[in-house]
Amino acid sequence: MLPLQNFTGYIHQNALFSPGDQILLAVSGGKDSVLMAHFFKQAGLNFGIAHCNFGLRSGESQRDEHFVRRLAAVMDVPIYVTHFETKAYAAGHKISTQMAARDLRYQWFEELRITHQYDCIALAHHQDDAIETVLLNLVRGTGIAGLHGILPKRDHLIRPLLFLSRKDIDELIRAASIDYVEDSSNLSADYARNKLRLEVIPRLKEINPSLEETFAHNIERFADTELVLQQRIAALQDDICERRADGIYLSIEKISTLHPKRLLMYELLKPYGFSEPVSEELLDSLAKQSGTSFYSASHRLTINRQELIITRINEEHDRQMIQRADRTAEFGQRRIEIRYTEQAGFENNINKAFVDLDKLIFPLVLRTWQEGDRFMPLGMKNYKKMSDFFIDKKVPLPEKEHIPILVNGNGEIVWVAGLRQDNRYKVTSTTKKVAIFEQKFI
The missing domain is CATH 3.30.465 (Uridine Diphospho-n-acetylenolpyruvylglucosamine Reductase; domain 3)
Structure with a gap:
């Protein structure tokens, strides 16, 4: 038998949902989500199952889908299955495959929740997942929200297994003889999270065998700290910000x-x-x-x-955000191609800008010119109004409305595409990395 009292006690303690609510369970077929489904079934709760087939592991993906369909049939609960073109989505949005899978599944879960009137979406994260998330956030850089990692409840997302560790789940699965399928990618150290899981956390447990319990207490304290900060920010908004x-x-x-x-x-x-x-x-x-x-x-x-x-920002105006990972940006009938190099260089080509990468603050903005714009043209030490610059260059009025202006995250103009880049961002002898922007006509 599963420890139902601990399960329902955790749900009640964190006010995850009410007894009569309809809950949509995200079930991959792995041991965590399958155990969650068994908890819900044995507790007599109302639930349905959602399964995503990302098409990333060929035969394994089909095996997982068949397993989850059988599980739903045995439990006699509604089952929802979808297939994603994950790699195509990742390429189209210029994001990693993992991020694409995350975006796709959460969008679909929310659509299901609304369409079929579920109250919450249950995810099978556990204590080890919470530890991995905090460590990953620390490595990448984070604020207070990143220190508390995964919370038991946020909006319509709930995580009713956060009272269990990975070891607890393994023992419960074994003791109850629960069938599940194994995702072979979980055993690969290719992903950052898996590296933490397989290589870093075992070393930390050598220092602190009660790592899960320690992190659980830390996460609670960080969550409380974030709440205090939010209260402080709310008071500041009332005092400093005036909506007109x-x-x-x-x-x-x-x-x-x-x-x-x-x-x-x-x-x-x-x-x-x-x-x-x-x-x-x-x-x-x-x-x-x-x-x-x-x-x-x-x-x-x-x-x-x-x-x-x-x-x-008035969305009717031409405006394109450029993130650090972007390699192209479409702007009307023009395309800006972007590449980075450690070899300092320069070409006398008005359709290219060679910029000191360390001076850029992302995201950059690609937009049309605005009244009041000014910049420091390459080779000059004084500012010049953009309107005067256009007059000097004899740019026709209709044309200047279509010229891409590359703007740094601090609001300074970096490049007037096809005309001149800003002197403040030029490549110098101290430049370590160069960003090259090239304008091409489509």
Whole structure:
């Protein structure tokens, strides 16, 4: 018998759902999700099963799907199965296969939840998954939210097995003689998470055999800390941010009194899509003249005398965000191709820009020119208004509305495509890595 009292106690303690709710279980066929299904069945709860076939492991993918279909039939519960073109999606969105699989499954789970009126989506993460997530976040860089890793409940997602470790699950599966299928990719050290699972965590357990329990307590403390921070940010929003008809206004005078300034400023700007490097660059730029702007994918932030003004970007204007991993960006009838090299060089080609990569703050913005734009043309030491630059170059009015302007994450213009790059971003003798942007007409 499974420890149903511990299972239902964890659900009640964390208020994951009510007894009469309909729960959609994400079941891959592996031991974790299969055990979760058996817990729900033996507890007499209302549930259905969703299974994703990502088509990544050929025969194994088909085997997993057949196993889950049989499991649902034996348990007499609804079953939903979908097939994804995961690699094609990853290539089209320029993301990793793992990230593509994650995006696809969560989108589909939410569609199922709404369509079939499920109250929650249950995922079979356990304590070891939580440890791996925290360590992975630390390695990649994270804020407080990344330190608590996986939470028992967030929005409609619940994780009712977080009271169990991987060892606990193995023992329960063995004791109850529960059948499951093994994903061979879990045994590969090719993925970052698997490297932590197979190589790093066993070493940590040599130092602390109770690692799962220690991390569980740490995660609770970090989650509480994040809650305190959120309360502090909510109070600051009421004090510093003023919503007006034309945007959101922040007092620079009040921002100057913040402590710790960088953390609180980032949290204030995060809801509008501004990254941490951009928020830091903004703080370093508060003494600059009015008109300096910074961009996220959805908003523009402008320094205006004693205030910061956040406005939503008009999506009707041509605008393309460029992430560090992007290699191309479409802009009207033009394509910007991007590559990186450690060999400093330069060509006298107006359709190419050779930029010091270390000076770039991603995401970059590719857009049309705006009134008030200015930059420092290559070879000059003074700023020039973009409108005057276009006049000097005798650019016809209709044409200048289609010229791509490459803008850094701090709002500074890097390159006027096909005309001139900015002197501040040129390759010098101290440049270590070069970003090359090339304009081509489609």
